[in-house]
Amino acid sequence: MKNYALLLFSLLLLPLSSQAQKTPVSKNLVVKDDTLSGEKLRDFQTLTQQKVTEFQQYLSIISDPTQSDEVRELAIENAQLLFLPDARMQVGMVKKQTLVKEYPLSIYLRRLKNLEKKYFEVAITFYDLAMVGDWEKTQAGYVTTATYFQHFKGKGKDGRIAYEDKTIKQLDVDLRNRKDPFYEEHRWTVLLGNVRVTEVEPKKSAL
Amino acid sequence: MKFLGVILFVFFGVGVFSVQAQTLHAILVADTKDAVLASACERDLEVMHRQLSQAAAAMSYTLSEQTVSRDLFSTRQLSLVLNTLKVQPQDVVFFYYTGHGYNVRDRKDAFPFLHIQKNEELLAENPALKDVHELLKKKKARLCITLGDCCNNLSLNTRGMVNRKPYIRGLTVTNDSLNTAYRNLFLKSTGDVLITSSKPPQSSCAHPDSGSYYTRAFDEALELASQYNRSITWETLLKDTQRRMEQHSATKDKVSIFQINLRGKAPILANEPDFERINQYLNALADQQLSPQKRHQLLKSLNEYFTQKARIDIYVNTTLGEIQPIEQVVNRLYLNAGKIQRINLIERLSTLSEDGKHYQRAAIQEIWE
Amino acid sequence: MGKYTVLFLLLFSRLTQAQEMDSLFFQESHQSNPPALVKHYRMPAEPFMKTRLHLVSDFLRKFNDTTATEECPWAETARSIRLRELFSPVSIPDVVYRKQAFIEAMGLKKLLKPQENLYAEVTLLVSHKGQNTRLKIYLKKQKSRENWSWQVVGSEPIAVIGNPIGEKVDSTQFIAPNAHELNFMSLPQLLQKDIRPFIAREALVIPEVQKLISSVYQGELRIIQSQKTILYLDTQVGWYLQLQQFNQESEYSGWLIDDVYNQPTELPVPLRVFLQHDNK
Numbered sequence: 067m068k069n070y071a072l073l074l075f076s077l078l079l080l081p082l083s084s085q086a087q088k089t090p091v092s093k094n095l096v097v098k099d100d101t102l103s104g105e106k107l108r109d110f111q112t113l114t115q116q117k118v119t120e121f122q123q124y125l126s127i128i129s130d131p132t133q134s135d136e137v138r139e140l141a142i143e144n145a146q147l148l149f150l151p152d153a154r155m156q157v158g159m160v161k162k163q164t165l166v167k168e169y170p171l172s173i174y175l176r177r178l179k180n181l182e183k184k185y186f187e188v189a190i191t192f193y194d195l196a197m198v199g200d201w202e203k204t205q206a207g208y209v210t211t212a213t214y215f216q217h218f219k220g221k222g223k224d225g226r227i228a229y230e231d232k233t234i235k236q237l238d239v240d241l242r243n244r245k246d247p248f249y250e251e252h253r254w255t256v257l258l259g260n261v262r263v264t265e266v267e268p269k270k271s272a273l
Numbered sequence: 274m275k276f277l278g279v280i281l282f283v284f285f286g287v288g289v290f291s292v293q294a295q296t297l298h299a300i301l302v303a304d305t306k307d308a309v310l311a312s313a314c315e316r317d318l319e320v321m322h323r324q325l326s327q328a329a330a331a332m333s334y335t336l337s338e339q340t341v342s343r344d345l346f347s348t349r350q351l352s353l354v355l356n357t358l359k360v361q362p363q364d365v366v367f368f369y370y371t372g373h374g375y376n377v378r379d380r381k382d383a384f385p386f387l388h389i390q391k392n393e394e395l396l397a398e399n400p401a402l403k404d405v406h407e408l409l410k411k412k413k414a415r416l417c418i419t420l421g422d423c424c425n426n427l428s429l430n431t432r433g434m435v436n437r438k439p440y441i442r443g444l445t446v447t448n449d450s451l452n453t454a455y456r457n458l459f460l461k462s463t464g465d466v467l468i469t470s471s472k473p474p475q476s477s478c479a480h481p482d483s484g485s486y487y488t489r490a491f492d493e494a495l496e497l498a499s500q501y502n503r504s505i506t507w508e509t510l511l512k513d514t515q516r517r518m519e520q521h522s523a524t525k526d527k528v529s530i531f532q533i534n535l536r537g538k539a540p541i542l543a544n545e546p547d548f549e550r551i552n553q554y555l556n557a558l559a560d561q562q563l564s565p566q567k568r569h570q571l572l573k574s575l576n577e578y579f580t581q582k583a584r585i586d587i588y589v590n591t592t593l594g595e596i597q598p599i600e601q602v603v604n605r606l607y608l609n610a611g612k613i614q615r616i617n618l619i620e621r622l623s624t625l626s627e628d629g630k631h632y633q634r635a636a637i638q639e640i641w642e
Numbered sequence: 643m644g645k646y647t648v649l650f651l652l653l654f655s656r657l658t659q660a661q662e663m664d665s666l667f668f669q670e671s672h673q674s675n676p677p678a679l680v681k682h683y684r685m686p687a688e689p690f691m692k693t694r695l696h697l698v699s700d701f702l703r704k705f706n707d708t709t710a711t712e713e714c715p716w717a718e719t720a721r722s723i724r725l726r727e728l729f730s731p732v733s734i735p736d737v738v739y740r741k742q743a744f745i746e747a748m749g750l751k752k753l754l755k756p757q758e759n760l761y762a763e764v765t766l767l768v769s770h771k772g773q774n775t776r777l778k779i780y781l782k783k784q785k786s787r788e789n790w791s792w793q794v795v796g797s798e799p800i801a802v803i804g805n806p807i808g809e810k811v812d813s814t815q816f817i818a819p820n821a822h823e824l825n826f827m828s829l830p831q832l833l834q835k836d837i838r839p840f841i842a843r844e845a846l847v848i849p850e851v852q853k854l855i856s857s858v859y860q861g862e863l864r865i866i867q868s869q870k871t872i873l874y875l876d877t878q879v880g881w882y883l884q885l886q887q888f889n890q891e892s893e894y895s896g897w898l899i900d901d902v903y904n905q906p907t908e909l910p911v912p913l914r915v916f917l918q919h920d921n922k
Contacts, residue, residue, distance in 0.1 A: 101788070109592035116589075116641045123609050126682040140604055147601070156827070166867065168827070188680045195687035199697045202819040205789040211823040213696045215687070234889060236696075238824055249584065249596055256594070262824040267890045 100207070100243070102254065107208070111198045113256050114239050117148050118196040118212050121258065124148075128178045129190065142175045149258045150240060156263040166263070185220035185228055192216055198239070207242025212258070215266075232266040295363045296337050297329040297459070298414070300354055303342040304372030304389070316484030317371040317422065318342065320492045325367055331455035334365065346372075348389050348398040355405065360412040365459055367418045368409055370402065371485055374423025376473045383530055384469050385425040406467045417465040422485045424476040425469060454498045454505050464535035466507050472530045478523050486524045490517035497617055507533050509549050516553060520615060525562070551578045552618045555637065558603055561611035568607055575603050579635065580626050586636040588619065602637070615640040688891075695728075695896030697823055698760070698873065701885065704728060706752045721750055730888050730898040737901050744881050744902040751879055757783055757819075759876035761913055762792065764826045769864040770800065770857070776869070779854065780912045781826075782842060783819060790819035792826075793842035795920075796912030797854040800863065815839040826868040833858060833865050844920050850912060872900070874913065880904055 102110070124145035128138050155174040157167045169177070193215045201208040213236050220229040238259030245252050301321055303314040318340065329336035339358075341350050360366060373388035382403050390398040406419035470477040470487035479485040494513040498505040511531045518524040557563060558571055583599040597605075606613065622636035695701045704724060714720040725745045732738070753759075760783040768777045780796035817840055821828060832840060837858050845851045857863035873885040884901040888894075906914060 105590075106592050109589040109594065113589045113592075113594040116639070119612055119641060120605070120609055123612055127608060130680055130682065132680070137608070141608055144601070144605055144608060152831070154827070166869075168867075186679075189683060190680070191683040191685050193685050193687045193691060195691050197696055199699055199820070199823075202790050203788050204791060204818060205786070205814070205816060209818045209820045211697055211820045215691050217685075232891070234696075236824055238818070238820065238828075240818075246596060248598065251596075253593060253596065260824055260827050262827055264887070264889050 101203070102208070102241075106254070107201050110208075110241055110254070110256055111201070111210070114198045114210070114212055114258075115196045117256065117258060118198070118214055118237065121145060121148055122192045122196075122214065125178065126190065126192070128175060129188075138179050142179060145175055146172060153238075153259050153261070155261045171261075186223040187221040187225075189219040189221075190216065191218075201241065207240065207254075209241070210239045212237045212239050232268075234264045234266060236262045236264070294335045295332070295365070296361065297325060297332065297334045298358060298360060298364060298366045299325040299329075299336060299338040300358070300366070300368045301325075301338065301340045301342070302346070302351060302368075302370045302372070302387070302389075303340070304346055305342045306344070306346050307372065310372060310479060312481045313479035313484050314342070314371045316482070317479075317488045320484060320488055321369050321371075324492060324495055328367075328455045328459050331452040332365075332460045346389065348400065351387075351389065351400065355408055358409075358412060360414045362413060362415060364414045365416045365418075366409050366412060366414040368405060368420065370405075370421040370423060371488060372423055374402070374421060374425055374469075374477075376425050383425075383473055384467065385421060385423055385473070387421065387423065402469055403467065406465065410465050416459060416462050419465075419467045420491070421469040422477060422487045423470065425471045425473045426476045454495075457505050458495075458498070458507060458510065462507065462535050464533075466511075466531060466533050466535070468511060468529065468531040470527070470529050472528045475527055477527065486518060486521065486527075487514070487529060490514045490524075493517055507531075507535065512549050513552070516549075516556070517615070520556070520560075548618060548620050551632070551635075552616070554578060555603075555606060555616040555618060558606035559610045559613040559616065563610075565610075568610060572603055572607055575599055576631075578631060580631045580633040583632055584634045586622065586634070588636060588638045590638075599635075612642055613639055614642050690891050690893060690895060693893050693895075695898070697820075698885070698897050701728065701897040702753065702756050705756075708750045708752060718750055721748075727894050728899050730886070730900050731894075732900070740902045740904070741899075743904070747879065747881060747904075748877075751877075753875070753877055756875060757790070758785060759878060761795070761874040761876070762822050762826070763872040763874065763910055763913075764829065764868050765870040766829065767866045767869055769866055771862055774866070777863075778910070778912075780910065780916065781817070782916070784842060789816075791816035792819060792821050792840075793817070793845070794837070794840050794851065794854070795842045795845040795916040796848060796910075797850045798912060799850055800853045800857050813839055822871055822873060825871050829868050830865045835859060842916075845916055848912075848915055848919060850915070873897075874909060882906070882909060 124141040127133050127141035128145070130138070133141075149171050153171045154168045155171050157169065157174070195213075195215060197213045199210045199212070201210050213234060215232065215234055217232045218230065219227055222228045238261075239256060240259050241254060241256050243252055244255045246255070299321075301318055303318045305311050305314045305318070307314070322338065325338065326336055328334075339354050341347075341354055358366070370387055373391075374385035375388055376382075376385050382401060384401065384403040384406075386396075386399045386401050387405070388399055390396060402419065402421040406417070409417050409419060470485070477485065477487060483489060491514045494510055494517060497513070498510055511529070511533075515529050518527050518529065554571065554574065554577075558568055560568070579599045581599075585597050585599055585602045586593055587595040587597065587602070606616065617638040617640070619636035619638060623632050624634040625631065626633040695704065705728060707724060708717055708721045710717040710720045714723060722745055725748060726741075729741055762781045762783075764779050764781065766777050766779060768775060770777070777800065778798045779794055781792045782795045784791060784793045815832065817826075817832060818828070835858065837855055838846070841851060841855065854863070858865075871887075875883040875885060877883060882903045883899050884903070885897050886900045887896060888898050889896075903909065906917065909917075
């Protein structure tokens with residue numbers, strides 16, 4: 067009788083044990099809220115690429131006089147939301163000058179929309195290449211650098227190219243756990259920072 | 274002792290009756306011999322094998338898979354498989370065809386013939402997709418799905434191959450989400466569904482590396498349903514598949530057709546927001562094929578679907594990347610038309626407002642070009 | 643009128659007088675009409691954009707690649723070719739000679755923990771006692787637990803009168819580890835008032851660094867802009883690499899080796915001073 071009872075008991079346990087939750091191993095459990103997994107970091111890299119593409123799109127809209135004022139203002143507003151509040155934008159230097167100018171992003175975007183022009187025709191080219199480097203850990207979160215290229219050509223009324231340059235834009239990218247000002251919760255957010263401009267030297271010029 | 278015997282009998286008896294495994298019968302027919310479609314059809318087979326394996330596992334069903342392809346790709350082999358198929362009342366049958374197809378003028382049936390027999394003198398051997406479906410229905414399985422991914426045009430021209438690869442991104446899925454959606458579609462449904470990738474007289478398209486466009490769209494819609502949707506139905510799934518087709522330039526004019534005859538409780542309540550419609554709305558905002566004026570007009574419609582201050586969680590794969598108010602999201606979609614390939618509304622992570630008619634919080638996934 | 647308003651107006655007036663030539667800022671014109679046509683294009687990347695070593699990590703990845711290739715199945719030869727490609731196209735005989743010696747010495751050796759042996763020389767435009775001048779400071783890329791940052795380890799001599807400051811240091815500030823990719827653009831905003839958070843602990847005893855700290859704190863020295871960055875990489879096998887960014891539209895561009903040294907005496911004095919302190 068005792069044996070049968072034991073057998074029954076063990077048989078009854080079978081379905082229970084297969085459904086039982088594994089006891090979580092909590093020994094020396096350390097919660098790291100200042101680090102992200104490799105998968106999350108890759109996703110944030112993807113997000114950074116999207117933001118760079120988004121920024122280029124806004125620059126196209128802002129600089130396009132055929133767009134309505136409302137749409138250009140919307141683009142300015144959304145471009146700013148991609149960046150840290152104190153982000154600065156470098157402006158390419160005149161070839162003989164040594165001083166590179168920098169503007170707060172808001173001023174740069176505003177001037178982009180209200181530009182005074184010399185050229186009869188302008189062509190701005192962006193390239194299908196937004197490179198994002200690997201994240202580097204800092205005491206505040208992570209940083210990396212994103213790179214994209216831009217080509218500008220301005221022609222006069224006579225159709226001749228009056229000005230042309232090809233530039234490399236490198237953006238500071240900041241990923242950290244921030245308090246969302248609107249929803250008042252902490253979450254990891256990517257924001258773009260300062261933008262550096264470097265002019266590409268054409269093939270003909272010698273070093 | 275007697276009492277113990279009763280206990281044991283109840284335990285084992287109930288167990289025996291209740292654990293008899295139901296079967297998902299998968300019949301996969303693929304023209305992997307064809308000079309043009311071979312590699313595309315091979316891809317399609319991989320995709321459907323994976324989907325049906327996952328579906329069977331989610332339902333705890335046994336998968337019984339029969340493949341008619343390569344050297345066995347013939348009308349005779351197909352007939353043999355169909356005629357010898359044995360089905361139990363609670364089983365599910367899923368018939369899938371990928372290859373060439375055609376229709377004929379003045380035929381009342383909108384569903385195509387399966388172009389298995391290529392010899393023009395023996396074309397009469399080719400079965401109609403609908404006839405295959407009717408034959409399988411007679412097996413009296415609980416659920417019978419028939420899907421044909423093939424042309425439906427009025428000539429025997431080869432099915433179109435395109436150079437442009439569909440921009441399909443793999444989605445990360447979890448077991449829990451897979452199981453839920455598969456159960457909704459396969460376990461809770463009774464009846465039959467007949468599907469074909471294009472209405473007459475359209476052709477269908479495929480790519481040698483990534484397979485047939487409709488099959489890939491179906492695969493993606495199913496993966497998305499399994500990850501994101503609480504209340505997926507065959508109708509929403511097939512409409513979503515159609516919408517995905519429309520987002521690719523190669524298939525934007527293709528129209529798939531389907532007949533759904535299901536019995537049983539519909540999981541969506543009548544006054545709940547239409548998930549499919551909201552998904553369409555979000556994608557229309559970023560659809561460059563619509564005029565800027567029309568898309569600008571759509572900006573004013575957001576309150577039909579969302580509360581004024583709705584919160585939108587934006588995911589990159591499974592990572593929460595951004596949280597934005599709905600107004601900012603729709604503005605961004607409008608401004609970035611042409612750069613965003615698709616928006617996926619993650620219904621499972623979305624919350625309705627108290628009136629039950631609008632989302633006050635929604636989760637979306639943005640897929641960029 | 644608040645001081646910020648004044649500052650804004652000053653800045654705005656200066657900006658409107660500026661003569662930028664950035665592609666998106668056009669020369670001031672007598673005309674004020676919008677252009678007839680603004681076209682936007684999206685093009686595939688040009689070859690040099692893909693091959694450019696945009697970041698130092700790209701450079702290091704290529705440097706440490708010791709595999710053979712299809713074109714060159716011998717690993718050592720393939721490595722030698724790769725190392726040559728990492729040099730800027732210089733033709734100064736001394737450099738050419740050292741380059742050859744370096745490549746031979748490297749063989750198939752890899753750089754171990756290169757990020758921990760990276761130094762920067764940053765040329766700053768500064769205002770010192772009201773006069774604009776240039777000043778070079780030196781930084782080292784440092785790792786503390788898992789966290790990276792650049793820290794100041796040296797400076798060119800500065801004339802300063804003043805006492806060292808003794809207030810509490812704000813340890814939450816740092817120079818981001820990718821600052822070199824942006825030519826240390828953020829230094830003017832960071833190095834204001836108390837710059838001790840940005841100084842390597844080992845460098846605090848160096849007199850020139852102490853003078854730098856004092857002069858900034860007392861307002862005698864103000865950093866206007868960073869102008870040029872040169873990196874020095876200690877290979878740990880007896881050679882130092884000098885890296886700069888080259889931006890030509892050619893197959894090999896980006897971070898390239900400008901010069902190599904096998905004598906620490908070739909390094910800038912402030913770096914040598916720091917290395918001596920660091921080794922104590």
